[in-house]
Amino acid sequence: MSTELKSAAAVSHPNIAFIKYWGNRDHHLRIPASGSISMNLGRLETRTRVTFNPALTADRLILNGEPTSGKQLQRVQTFLDHVRRLAGIDLYAEVESKNDFPTGAGIASSASAFSALALAAAAAAGLQLSEAELSRLARRGSGSACRSVPGGFVEWLAGEDDQSSYAVSIAPADHWDLVDIVAVISQVHKPTGSTEGHALAETSPLQKARLKSAPARLEQCRTAILRRDFEALAEVSELDCNLMHAVMMTGARRLLYWQPATIELIHAAGEWRRSGIPVFYTIDAGPNVHLICPAAEADRVAAAAAQIQGVKEVLQAPAGSAAHLLAEEVNL
Ligand code: DP6
Secondary structure, three states: OOOOOEEEEEEEOOEEEEEOOOOEEEOOOOEEOOOEEEEEEOOOOEEEEEEEOOOOOOOEEEEOOEEOOHHHHHHHHHHHHHHHHHHOOOOOEEEEEEEOOOOOOOOOHHHHHHHHHHHHHHHHOOOOOOHHHHHHHHHHHOHHHHHHOOOOEEEEEOOOOOOOOEEEEEEOHHHOOEEEEEEEOOOOOOOOOHHHHHHHHOOOOOHHHHHHOHHHHHHHHHHHHHHOOHHHHHHHHHHHHHHHHHHHHOOOOOOOOOOHHHHHHHHHHHHHHHOOOOOEEEOOOOOOEEEEEEHHHHHHHHHHHHOOOOOOEEEEEEEOOOOEEEOOOOOO
């Protein structure tokens, strides 16, 4: 057994999906029931250092300076077990991770968390993986994390098994100066998390229709991004978001994530668009609304969103780059 400390650190951005991931073909491997398309969120970052240390008798997870236990730690341990199997090592690790965006600000941190962890853990374990292999590895921790590995505008190719399910960049971050204005309505943890939600998706009678029509939406979204066609992206993204929430609302357990302010913002986005401001909404598994608009409109949209009753905070994020390793000496 090696007695050497092996350490590496990585940084990654969260992402917002225009075409959503909701439902799995294989829950354990996180093979999705359909493909999805997203934009990485620049400026918002997770930084993670992994150190495999022969002196440790168990894995440790320190999140924003606090040691964690329970489910959060377990999920990281399961992930590290997979990395240890791939690398053929048996050392425990200390994982230190920091988000520069408020935890519970309605930005799914599992995507940036597991993509940064995948890069740092693979490097610390001595694995040399391609971008596709890192994306596949991140997917095992959290499905949407596979989309935070490549840069800019990203498509997760659903595939049909572990080998074929990973994400690729469709266009770099500087391809289109879109901004995500996040209108934070609630900072509390969601009552039903995504992992449980994915398992409920197939119990909705609407999921079949949603999946059947997904390839056409993926094609429309990909083309809209490549052509920088805002109106087409707005149409297909709002439709796809509504379809996902319709599935959420009609499963064996009803998931209704929206709050009154969520609906206010849906209406407001429609009014703003009709009045000539290019903006559309999309919503994940929570009440917060992501308003997508060109950078030139960002301040105006953010100011208008802040006026809506029930909006607690407004964040802005432009398209972000790929996850990458940090130099050894960099502090988190
Ligand atoms: C609604 O990737 O968070 O944000 O694999 O269980 O961690 P797990 O699920 P997760 O699901 C994301 C759901 C979503 C839509 C999306 O980002 O595509």
